[in-house]
Amino acid sequence: DQQVKQNSPSLSVQEGRISILNCDYTNSMFDYFLWYKKYPAEGPTFLISISSIKDKNEDGRFTVFLNKSAKHLSLHIVPSQPGDSAVYFCAAVSGGYNKLIFGAGTRLAVHP
Amino acid sequence: ETGVTQTPRHLVMGMTNKKSLKCEQHLGHNAMYWYKQSAKKPLELMFVYNFKEQTENNSVPSRFSPECPNSSHLFLHLHTLQPEDSALYLCASSQDGGNYGYTFGSGTRLTVV
Numbered sequence: 001d002q003q004v005k006q007n008s009p010s011l012s013v014q015e016g017r018i019s020i021l022n023c024d025y026t027n028s029m030f031d032y033f034l035w036y037k038k039y040p041a042e043g044p045t046f047l048i049s050i051s052s053i054k055d056k057n058e059d060g061r062f063t064v065f066l067n068k069s070a071k072h073l074s075l076h077i078v079p080s081q082p083g084d085s086a087v088y089f090c091a092a093v094s095g096g097y098n099k100l101i102f103g104a105g106t107r108l109a110v111h112p
Numbered sequence: 113e114t115g116v117t118q119t120p121r122h123l124v125m126g127m128t129n130k131k132s133l134k135c136e137q138h139l140g141h142n143a144m145y146w147y148k149q150s151a152k153k154p155l156e157l158m159f160v161y162n163f164k165e166q167t168e169n170n171s172v173p174s175r176f177s178p179e180c181p182n183s184s185h186l187f188l189h190l191h192t193l194q195p196e197d198s199a200l201y202l203c204a205s206s207q208d209g210g211n212y213g214y215t216f217g218s219g220t221r222l223t224v225v
Contacts, residue, residue: 002154009152034213043116043202043216044155089155099168100214102147102155 003027004092006103013110019077021106023090026071030092034100035064035075038087047088048075080110115139118203118217125193126225133188133220135203142207144186145214146178149200161186193224 005024013019023033031052036044050057050064050073057064063076077084090103116137125131137144146158160168161180175197177189186203200221204214 004154036216041121041218043118043204043218044214045216046213049213099157099160101157104152104154 002103003030004090004101004103006088006090006106008106009104010107010109013080013108015082015110015112016079019075019080019084019108019110021075021077021088021090021108023073023075023103024071025073025092027092027094027101028068028071029094030101032093033064033066033073034091034093035062036089036091036102038089038105044089077108080108082110082112084108085110116203116205116215116217118201118220120220121218122221122223124223124225125190127193127195129193130189130191132190133201133203133222135186135188135217137184137186137203137205137215139205139215140207141205141215142183143205144180144183145204145206146186146188147202147204147216149202149219155202158188190222193222195224198223 003026034049035047037047038044048059048062048064050066055066066073087105087107089105091100119134142163144161148156157170158172159178164180175192179187200219202219203217206214
């Protein structure tokens with residue numbers, strides 16, 4: 001049973017527009033959420049995170065929104081750039097224990 | 113040398129072979145992890161080591177055997193694998209008690225024939 005779900009395996013967006021990547025989770029004990037970005041032939045790299053006590057965190061073009069009642073978070077990229085084309089993983093952790101639970105990833109393609 | 117380094121980058125092995133994957137981190141972190149990434153599936157946590165001690169074995173078959181001789185090095189010994197074990201094996205490290213930001217290596221692409 002997957003605790004972190006990314007239901008869209010892929011997303012295609014035009015350059016300059018907004019990219020919205022979604023993630024749902026089932027464990028209400030998760031208290032920290034992270035997004036990772038992965039290029040081919042490289043390991044995932046940390047992008048942005050949010051604590052469960054917040055509903056929004058922004059870093060440049062990247063914003064993560066958390067809706068605890070819906071157990072849903074999303075990553076917004078504005079404006080999208082071709083270099084953003086990658087696989088994006090949502091991850092969650094609970095209780096101060098260093099054990100990240102990942103979703104299956106969403107492949108984002110930003111085309112000119 | 114910085115970050116998390118994994119060797120080899122690619123490995124092809126037969127089902128009767130024994131091989132080892134190596135991971136080394138130069139970040140001073142005290143926790144290290146092995147993850148498995150199969151196509152279209154979530155990253156699956158395999159093993160967790162905190163201060164060289166294994167704290168998590170996520171129901172991994174015994175044909176995968178981890179070893180952590182010190183907090184900077186992590187190995188994954190492979191023996192009599194199956195074709196379905198073909199995947200990308202990722203090592204990561206973190207500072208326990210930190211902000212949960214893992215640093216990943218580039219992975220070893222394993223093919224079992």
